[in-house]
Each structure stands twice: as structure tokens, then as C-alpha cells.
Amino acid sequence: QVQLVESGGGVVQPGTSLRLSCAASGFTFSNYGLHWVRQAPGKGLEWVAFISYHGNNKYHADSVKDRFTISRDNSKNTLYLQMNSLSAEDAAVYYCAKNPSPDYGGNSYFDDWGQGTLVTVSS
Amino acid sequence: DIVMTQSPDSLAVSLGERATINCKSSQSVLYSSNNKNYLAWYQQKPGQPPKVLIYWASTREFGVPDRFSGSGSGTDFTLTISSLQAEDVAVYYCQQYYTTPLAFGGGTKVEIK
Numbered sequence: 001q002v003q004l005v006e007s008g009g010g011v012v013q014p015g016t017s018l019r020l021s022c023a024a025s026g027f028t029f030s031n032y033g034l035h036w037v038r039q040a041p042g043k044g045l046e047w048v049a050f051i052s053y054h055g056n057n058k059y060h061a062d063s064v065k066d067r068f069t070i071s072r073d074n075s076k077n078t079l080y081l082q083m084n085s086l087s088a089e090d091a092a093v094y095y096c097a098k099n100p101s102p103d104y105g106g107n108s109y110f111d112d113w114g115q116g117t118l119v120t121v122s123s
Numbered sequence: 124d125i126v127m128t129q130s131p132d133s134l135a136v137s138l139g140e141r142a143t144i145n146c147k148s149s150q151s152v153l154y155s156s157n158n159k160n161y162l163a164w165y166q167q168k169p170g171q172p173p174k175v176l177i178y179w180a181s182t183r184e185f186g187v188p189d190r191f192s193g194s195g196s197g198t199d200f201t202l203t204i205s206s207l208q209a210e211d212v213a214v215y216y217c218q219q220y221y222t223t224p225l226a227f228g229g230g231t232k233v234e235i236k
Contacts, residue, residue, distance in 0.1 A: 016224055045165075045173065045216055047225040059223045062124075074219075106223045109163035111184070113172035 002026040009117030022096030030074040033099040038092035050106040080097040129228035135236040142204040146217035161221035
């Protein structure tokens with residue numbers, strides 16, 4: 001079955017960088033668009049970024065544009081999120097999530113989610 | 124950007140009774156070329172990731188109990204739990220996927236009265 005396993009979270013100081021990873025299995029990774037969605041402690045869900053199956057199309061939320069970059073390595077079945085200039089507002093559980101079929105691009109709902117990785121930003 | 128607004132923020136319903144959650148989008152999420160509403164509903168239990176219940180506003184995901192149903196079109200949508208069970212205690216979110224940036228409602232917490 002589909003598995004999405006996030007890693008790379010931790011406690012970081014404001015202004016620093018972090019790279020999250022999402023290792024995927026159980027489906028043909030290179031055929032599917034993927035997303036990052038975050039959830040601040042006790043808060044709701046916020047879409048962060050999307051990358052197409054081939055990696056050529058990327059969209060980022062305005063709140064992270066120019067600081068965060070989504071990428072993927074189809075040879076390693078892994079999705080990434082490079083996060084720079086982190087602030088307290090970026091503290092959240094970060095989930096990777098998958099499009100339901102190869103037919104979907106950025107305009108998609110999510111049929112599978114990882115368990116998330118927690119990013120804490122504190123001095 | 125499309126803004127999604129859910130109501131109420133929370134509700135308490137007796138076991139076996141109906142729960143109704145509303146979701147309103149700031150602009151229509153109905154795509155005229157295919158007559159589909161780009162609206163999904165999720166359930167999130169504590170400590171777990173969200174789970175999709177409904178997509179295209181009214182299509183139930185495989186394996187989701189039929190007590191969950193979605194309705195509405197354009198800008199106004201409803202998730203109904205026809206007979207609340209103990210395992211339905213969770214936070215429910217709507218999401219529009221008509222356009223990026225994708226957007227979620229603020230969530231509705233459902234509890235047992």
C-alpha cells in the first residue's frame with residue numbers, strides 16, 4: 001500500500017534553514033504530483049507547495065514563496081522541501097500528500113498523507 | 124485567492140443524531156466545462172493526518188461509511204453525518220482545489236453531546 005514517510009524535522013533557530021524529506025513507496029512515484037501541507041500546533045491545515053510528476057511545474061504559497069523550495073528525485077522516490085529563513089510562523093507539522101491519480105496537476109485533493117514531521121522554530 | 128469559511132467552529136451531537144457542517148467559498152469552485160465542484164472534505168483525528176472522505180463535493184471515497192455525505196454547488200457546501208458514531212469524533216475540513224493556492228476551511232470540531 002501507499003507509504004509516505006516524512007523526516008528532517010527538528011528544533012531550529014530563527015533565520016536558519018532545514019530540508020525535509022518524504023520517502024515514498026507503494027505506487028509509481030514518478031507518475032504523481034505531490035504536495036506539502038503544514039499544520040501549526042492546535043491550528044488548521046495550510047497548503048504549502050506542489051510539484052508535478054516530472055518536477056517541471058512548481059507552485060508555492062505566498063507565505064513561503066522565495067524562502068521555501070519544493071523538489072523531487074524520482075530516482076530515489078523522494079520529495080523534498082528546502083526551507084530557508086525560518087521564523088516562528090513556520091513552526092508546524094509538515095505533511096507530504098499525494099494526488100489521487102496521474103491525471104491531476106496542482107488543482108487536486110489529497111488521497112494519501114504521511115504522518116508528518118514536526119518543525120519547531122525557537123531561539 | 125479563494126477563502127474557505129466553515130461553520131460552526133464546533134458542535135456537539137448526541138450519538139445516532141445528525142451532524143451538519145457548512146463550508147462556503149469566496150468564489151465559485153464549480154468548473155463549467157465539466158460541471159464539477161472542486162471541493163473535498165477531510166476528517167482528522169488527534170495525532171493523525173487528515174483522511175479524505177468526499178471529493179467532487181459529493182463523491183464518497185472508497186471505504187468511507189455511507190453515513191457521510193456531501194452536498195452543495197458553487198459556493199455553498201455541506202458535510203452531513205447522518206447518524207453520529209463515537210468514532211466520528213474528529214475535526215473536519217473542507218478544501219477547494221479549483222485553483223492554486225489550494226485552500227482549506229478553518230475546521231469544525233465534532234464532539235459527542
